[in-house]
Amino acid sequence: MSFSSLFGSLAGCVAVMFLVAAWAKLRSPGAVAAGMESLAVPSFLRRPLIAQGLPWLEMLIALGLLAAPGKWYFPFSAAALMLSGAFLAAVWRAAVRDQPAECNCFGAKKTTISWWTVVRNAVLTLVAAGALVGGGPGILWRHDLSTVVVGFLVLALAVLAGVAMAPEIAGGEKGVPAVKRAAELGLRDIRLQTVNLQTIARDCPVVLLFTKKGCPSCMIAGDALNAWRSRAAGLATARLVLDESPHSALEMHPDMADYLLLDSGRMAARLMNISKFPSAFLIGRDGDFATPAIEGAKDIAEFLDVLGDTLVGGAG
Secondary structure (H helix, E strand, O other): OOHHHHHHHHHHHHHHHHHHHHHHHHHOOOHHHHHHHHOOOOHHHOOHHHHHHHHHHHHHHHHHHHHOOHHHHHHHHHHHHHHHHHHHHHHHHHHHOOOOOEEEEEOOEEEEOOHHHHHHHHHHHHHHHHHHHHOOOOHHHOOOOOHHHHHHHHHHHHHHHHHHHOOOOOOOOOOOOOOOEHHHHOOEOOOOOEOOHHHHHOOOOEEEEEOOOOOHHHHHHHHHHHHHHHHOOOOOEEEEEEOOOHHHHHHHOHHHHHHEEEOHHHHHHHHOOOOOOOEEEEEOOOOEEOOOOEEOHHHHHHHHHHHHHHHHHHHO
16 A cells, blocks of 8 residues: 555545534534533533534534545645644543543533543644645545555444444433533524523523424413513523524513523524523522423423422522
Protein backbone atom coordinates (compact mmCIF):
# COMPACT_ATOMS: atom_id res chain seq x y z
CA MET A 1 0.00 0.00 0.00
CA SER A 2 1.39 3.44 -0.93
CA PHE A 3 1.60 6.33 1.53
CA SER A 4 -1.07 8.12 -0.47
CA SER A 5 -3.43 5.17 -0.03
CA LEU A 6 -2.62 5.03 3.67
CA PHE A 7 -3.39 8.71 4.25
CA GLY A 8 -6.49 8.40 2.10
CA SER A 9 -7.73 5.54 4.26
CA LEU A 10 -7.13 7.65 7.40
CA ALA A 11 -9.25 10.45 5.96
CA GLY A 12 -11.92 7.91 5.08
CA CYS A 13 -11.96 6.52 8.63
CA VAL A 14 -12.41 9.99 10.12
CA ALA A 15 -15.16 10.79 7.61
CA VAL A 16 -17.00 7.57 8.42
CA MET A 17 -16.73 8.21 12.17
CA PHE A 18 -18.05 11.77 11.85
CA LEU A 19 -20.88 10.77 9.51
CA VAL A 20 -22.15 8.02 11.79
CA ALA A 21 -21.77 10.17 14.93
CA ALA A 22 -23.64 13.04 13.25
CA TRP A 23 -26.47 10.76 12.14
CA ALA A 24 -26.82 9.29 15.63
CA LYS A 25 -26.94 12.75 17.22
CA LEU A 26 -29.58 13.92 14.76
CA ARG A 27 -31.72 10.93 15.75
CA SER A 28 -31.50 12.00 19.41
CA PRO A 29 -31.64 15.83 19.40
CA GLY A 30 -31.34 16.22 23.16
CA ALA A 31 -28.36 13.93 23.54
CA VAL A 32 -25.71 16.53 22.67
CA ALA A 33 -26.92 18.98 25.31
CA ALA A 34 -27.09 16.16 27.87
CA GLY A 35 -23.55 15.14 27.01
CA MET A 36 -22.29 18.71 27.35
CA GLU A 37 -23.92 18.95 30.77
CA SER A 38 -22.46 15.63 31.92
CA LEU A 39 -18.99 16.47 30.62
CA ALA A 40 -19.08 19.87 32.37
CA VAL A 41 -18.38 21.71 29.13
CA PRO A 42 -17.82 25.44 29.85
CA SER A 43 -21.15 27.21 30.23
CA PHE A 44 -20.56 29.63 27.35
CA LEU A 45 -20.47 26.62 25.01
CA ARG A 46 -23.60 24.98 26.42
CA ARG A 47 -26.00 26.80 24.13
CA PRO A 48 -28.92 25.34 22.16
CA LEU A 49 -27.53 26.58 18.83
CA ILE A 50 -24.19 24.89 19.49
CA ALA A 51 -25.82 21.66 20.62
CA GLN A 52 -28.08 21.61 17.56
CA GLY A 53 -25.31 22.64 15.18
CA LEU A 54 -22.64 20.13 16.26
CA PRO A 55 -23.94 17.14 14.24
CA TRP A 56 -24.31 19.31 11.15
CA LEU A 57 -20.71 20.48 11.60
CA GLU A 58 -19.56 16.87 11.89
CA MET A 59 -21.46 16.00 8.72
CA LEU A 60 -19.99 18.95 6.83
CA ILE A 61 -16.45 17.99 7.87
CA ALA A 62 -17.04 14.38 6.83
CA LEU A 63 -18.33 15.41 3.41
CA GLY A 64 -15.30 17.69 2.98
CA LEU A 65 -12.90 14.85 3.79
CA LEU A 66 -14.67 12.71 1.22
CA ALA A 67 -15.24 15.17 -1.60
CA ALA A 68 -13.19 18.38 -1.21
CA PRO A 69 -10.92 18.91 -4.25
CA GLY A 70 -7.30 20.05 -4.06
CA LYS A 71 -6.53 22.85 -1.63
CA TRP A 72 -10.12 22.88 -0.32
CA TYR A 73 -9.32 19.67 1.52
CA PHE A 74 -7.08 21.44 4.06
CA PRO A 75 -9.72 23.45 6.02
CA PHE A 76 -11.87 20.34 6.42
CA SER A 77 -8.98 18.16 7.61
CA ALA A 78 -7.83 20.93 9.98
CA ALA A 79 -11.37 21.26 11.36
CA ALA A 80 -11.51 17.47 11.84
CA LEU A 81 -8.31 17.57 13.88
CA MET A 82 -9.45 20.53 16.00
CA LEU A 83 -12.85 18.98 16.71
CA SER A 84 -11.29 15.61 17.54
CA GLY A 85 -8.85 17.37 19.86
CA ALA A 86 -11.72 19.20 21.57
CA PHE A 87 -13.55 15.90 22.10
CA LEU A 88 -10.36 14.38 23.52
CA ALA A 89 -9.90 17.30 25.94
CA ALA A 90 -13.52 17.00 27.10
CA VAL A 91 -13.34 13.27 27.86
CA TRP A 92 -9.89 13.68 29.47
CA ARG A 93 -11.27 16.29 31.88
CA ALA A 94 -14.22 14.02 32.65
CA ALA A 95 -11.97 11.00 33.25
CA VAL A 96 -9.84 12.77 35.85
CA ARG A 97 -12.87 14.05 37.78
CA ASP A 98 -14.22 12.09 40.71
CA GLN A 99 -17.86 11.99 39.64
CA PRO A 100 -18.92 9.80 36.68
CA ALA A 101 -19.85 11.39 33.37
CA GLU A 102 -21.61 10.21 30.24
CA CYS A 103 -20.37 10.50 26.66
CA ASN A 104 -23.18 10.89 24.15
CA CYS A 105 -20.80 10.54 21.22
CA PHE A 106 -23.33 8.42 19.35
CA GLY A 107 -26.52 10.22 20.30
CA ALA A 108 -28.54 8.68 23.10
CA LYS A 109 -26.29 5.60 23.25
CA LYS A 110 -24.66 6.72 26.46
CA THR A 111 -21.27 5.44 27.53
CA THR A 112 -19.78 6.12 30.95
CA ILE A 113 -16.47 7.92 30.54
CA SER A 114 -13.44 5.76 31.33
CA TRP A 115 -9.80 5.70 30.35
CA TRP A 116 -10.82 3.48 27.46
CA THR A 117 -12.89 6.42 26.18
CA VAL A 118 -9.80 8.63 26.42
CA VAL A 119 -7.71 6.09 24.48
CA ARG A 120 -10.41 5.77 21.83
CA ASN A 121 -10.58 9.54 21.33
CA ALA A 122 -6.79 9.82 21.36
CA VAL A 123 -6.61 7.29 18.52
CA LEU A 124 -9.25 9.23 16.58
CA THR A 125 -7.25 12.43 17.08
CA LEU A 126 -4.07 10.74 15.81
CA VAL A 127 -5.96 9.44 12.78
CA ALA A 128 -7.30 12.95 12.12
CA ALA A 129 -3.75 14.30 12.39
CA GLY A 130 -2.64 11.73 9.81
CA ALA A 131 -5.45 12.77 7.50
CA LEU A 132 -4.28 16.38 7.78
CA VAL A 133 -0.61 15.56 7.19
CA GLY A 134 -1.46 13.41 4.18
CA GLY A 135 -3.05 16.34 2.37
CA GLY A 136 -5.77 16.34 -0.23
CA PRO A 137 -7.74 15.88 -2.26
CA GLY A 138 -10.78 14.25 -0.70
CA ILE A 139 -11.00 10.50 -0.91
CA LEU A 140 -13.49 10.53 -3.80
CA TRP A 141 -10.90 12.32 -5.96
CA ARG A 142 -8.16 9.79 -5.32
CA HIS A 143 -7.42 7.06 -7.85
CA ASP A 144 -4.78 5.15 -5.92
CA LEU A 145 -6.89 3.54 -3.19
CA SER A 146 -6.61 -0.21 -3.33
CA THR A 147 -9.59 -2.56 -3.22
CA VAL A 148 -8.51 -3.63 0.26
CA VAL A 149 -8.67 -0.07 1.58
CA VAL A 150 -12.06 0.57 0.00
CA GLY A 151 -13.36 -2.69 1.44
CA PHE A 152 -12.07 -1.71 4.87
CA LEU A 153 -13.87 1.63 4.72
CA VAL A 154 -17.12 -0.06 3.72
CA LEU A 155 -16.74 -2.52 6.61
CA ALA A 156 -15.98 0.32 9.05
CA LEU A 157 -19.07 2.19 7.88
CA ALA A 158 -21.23 -0.91 8.36
CA VAL A 159 -19.91 -1.56 11.88
CA LEU A 160 -20.26 2.05 13.00
CA ALA A 161 -23.71 2.33 11.46
CA GLY A 162 -24.75 -0.78 13.38
CA VAL A 163 -23.56 0.82 16.61
CA ALA A 164 -25.37 4.08 15.90
CA MET A 165 -28.61 2.49 14.69
CA ALA A 166 -28.90 -0.01 17.54
CA PRO A 167 -31.76 0.58 20.03
CA GLU A 168 -31.00 3.35 22.48
CA ILE A 169 -30.09 2.19 25.97
CA ALA A 170 -31.82 3.45 29.08
CA GLY A 171 -31.01 6.97 30.14
CA GLY A 172 -32.41 8.97 27.22
CA GLU A 173 -36.03 8.67 28.30
CA LYS A 174 -38.73 10.70 26.65
CA GLY A 175 -39.94 13.55 28.82
CA VAL A 176 -36.71 13.69 30.85
CA PRO A 177 -34.88 16.98 30.14
CA ALA A 178 -31.55 16.57 28.37
CA VAL A 179 -30.43 19.79 30.03
CA LYS A 180 -30.24 20.29 33.76
CA ARG A 181 -30.66 24.05 33.98
CA ALA A 182 -33.54 26.02 32.52
CA ALA A 183 -31.16 28.83 31.55
CA GLU A 184 -29.81 26.64 28.72
CA LEU A 185 -33.07 26.55 26.75
CA GLY A 186 -32.56 29.86 24.94
CA LEU A 187 -36.25 30.81 24.83
CA ARG A 188 -37.33 34.32 23.80
CA ASP A 189 -40.25 36.55 24.74
CA ILE A 190 -42.61 38.21 22.27
CA ARG A 191 -40.17 41.13 21.98
CA LEU A 192 -37.61 38.55 20.78
CA GLN A 193 -35.40 39.10 23.82
CA THR A 194 -33.70 36.03 25.29
CA VAL A 195 -35.23 35.08 28.63
CA ASN A 196 -33.16 33.63 31.47
CA LEU A 197 -35.58 31.31 33.26
CA GLN A 198 -33.03 30.66 35.98
CA THR A 199 -33.14 34.32 36.97
CA ILE A 200 -36.95 34.30 37.04
CA ALA A 201 -37.00 31.14 39.16
CA ARG A 202 -34.85 32.73 41.88
CA ASP A 203 -37.89 34.64 43.10
CA CYS A 204 -40.39 31.77 42.86
CA PRO A 205 -40.87 28.40 41.14
CA VAL A 206 -41.85 28.45 37.46
CA VAL A 207 -44.26 26.14 35.65
CA LEU A 208 -43.16 25.82 32.01
CA LEU A 209 -45.87 24.62 29.61
CA PHE A 210 -44.96 23.53 26.07
CA THR A 211 -47.79 23.66 23.52
CA LYS A 212 -48.22 23.54 19.75
CA LYS A 213 -50.63 24.98 17.22
CA GLY A 214 -53.73 22.99 16.27
CA CYS A 215 -53.73 21.01 19.52
CA PRO A 216 -57.11 21.28 21.36
CA SER A 217 -55.72 19.83 24.59
CA CYS A 218 -52.93 22.43 24.44
CA MET A 219 -55.53 25.20 24.51
CA ILE A 220 -57.23 23.54 27.48
CA ALA A 221 -53.92 23.26 29.32
CA GLY A 222 -53.09 26.87 28.46
CA ASP A 223 -56.39 28.09 29.91
CA ALA A 224 -55.79 26.02 33.06
CA LEU A 225 -52.32 27.51 33.39
CA ASN A 226 -53.66 31.04 33.01
CA ALA A 227 -56.26 30.47 35.74
CA TRP A 228 -53.69 28.83 38.01
CA ARG A 229 -51.29 31.74 37.50
CA SER A 230 -53.76 34.10 39.16
CA ARG A 231 -54.30 31.71 42.05
CA ALA A 232 -50.57 31.25 42.65
CA ALA A 233 -49.69 34.94 42.29
CA GLY A 234 -46.74 35.82 44.50
CA LEU A 235 -46.00 32.15 45.24
CA ALA A 236 -45.14 30.85 41.78
CA THR A 237 -45.28 31.97 38.17
CA ALA A 238 -45.77 30.36 34.79
CA ARG A 239 -44.59 30.59 31.20
CA LEU A 240 -46.36 29.29 28.11
CA VAL A 241 -44.05 28.10 25.31
CA LEU A 242 -45.14 28.13 21.65
CA ASP A 243 -43.46 27.59 18.29
CA GLU A 244 -45.09 30.68 16.82
CA SER A 245 -44.32 34.20 15.69
CA PRO A 246 -44.91 36.94 18.29
CA HIS A 247 -48.04 38.09 16.44
CA SER A 248 -49.54 34.59 16.26
CA ALA A 249 -48.69 33.89 19.89
CA LEU A 250 -50.50 37.05 20.99
CA GLU A 251 -53.52 36.20 18.85
CA MET A 252 -53.77 32.78 20.51
CA HIS A 253 -53.24 34.02 24.08
CA PRO A 254 -53.88 37.79 24.24
CA ASP A 255 -54.25 37.80 28.04
CA MET A 256 -50.84 36.19 28.64
CA ALA A 257 -48.60 38.60 26.72
CA ASP A 258 -46.03 38.88 29.51
CA TYR A 259 -45.93 35.14 30.05
CA LEU A 260 -45.42 33.89 26.48
CA LEU A 261 -42.13 32.38 25.31
CA LEU A 262 -41.16 31.51 21.74
CA ASP A 263 -39.40 28.26 20.85
CA SER A 264 -38.07 28.70 17.31
CA GLY A 265 -38.07 25.41 15.44
CA ARG A 266 -39.00 23.65 18.70
CA MET A 267 -35.31 23.49 19.60
CA ALA A 268 -36.06 23.77 23.32
CA ALA A 269 -38.78 21.11 23.05
CA ARG A 270 -36.19 18.77 21.55
CA LEU A 271 -33.77 19.50 24.37
CA MET A 272 -36.55 18.62 26.81
CA ASN A 273 -37.13 15.27 25.03
CA ILE A 274 -40.83 16.08 24.69
CA SER A 275 -42.80 13.30 23.02
CA LYS A 276 -46.32 14.65 23.59
CA PHE A 277 -48.03 18.04 23.67
CA PRO A 278 -48.96 19.64 25.96
CA SER A 279 -46.11 18.95 28.39
CA ALA A 280 -45.34 20.84 31.59
CA PHE A 281 -42.24 21.05 33.78
CA LEU A 282 -41.56 22.64 37.15
CA ILE A 283 -38.43 24.76 37.56
CA GLY A 284 -37.19 25.09 41.14
CA ARG A 285 -35.64 28.18 42.68
CA ASP A 286 -32.18 26.79 41.95
CA GLY A 287 -32.97 26.97 38.23
CA ASP A 288 -32.98 23.18 37.82
CA PHE A 289 -35.88 21.12 36.50
CA ALA A 290 -37.69 19.60 39.47
CA THR A 291 -39.96 17.23 37.53
CA PRO A 292 -39.98 15.13 34.37
CA ALA A 293 -42.66 15.98 31.83
CA ILE A 294 -46.28 16.09 32.99
CA GLU A 295 -48.15 15.18 29.81
CA GLY A 296 -51.73 15.78 28.71
CA ALA A 297 -54.23 18.46 29.71
CA LYS A 298 -55.86 16.34 32.44
CA ASP A 299 -52.62 15.42 34.21
CA ILE A 300 -51.34 18.98 33.91
CA ALA A 301 -54.54 20.37 35.48
CA GLU A 302 -54.26 17.89 38.35
CA PHE A 303 -50.60 18.78 38.83
CA LEU A 304 -51.43 22.49 38.95
CA ASP A 305 -54.15 21.86 41.56
CA VAL A 306 -51.79 19.88 43.79
CA LEU A 307 -48.97 22.39 43.36
CA GLY A 308 -51.33 25.29 44.10
CA ASP A 309 -52.61 23.62 47.26
CA THR A 310 -49.03 22.93 48.38
CA LEU A 311 -47.90 26.50 47.78
CA VAL A 312 -50.94 28.08 49.43
CA GLY A 313 -50.71 25.69 52.38
CA GLY A 314 -47.02 26.41 52.80
CA ALA A 315 -47.62 30.15 52.70
CA GLY A 316 -50.33 29.85 55.33
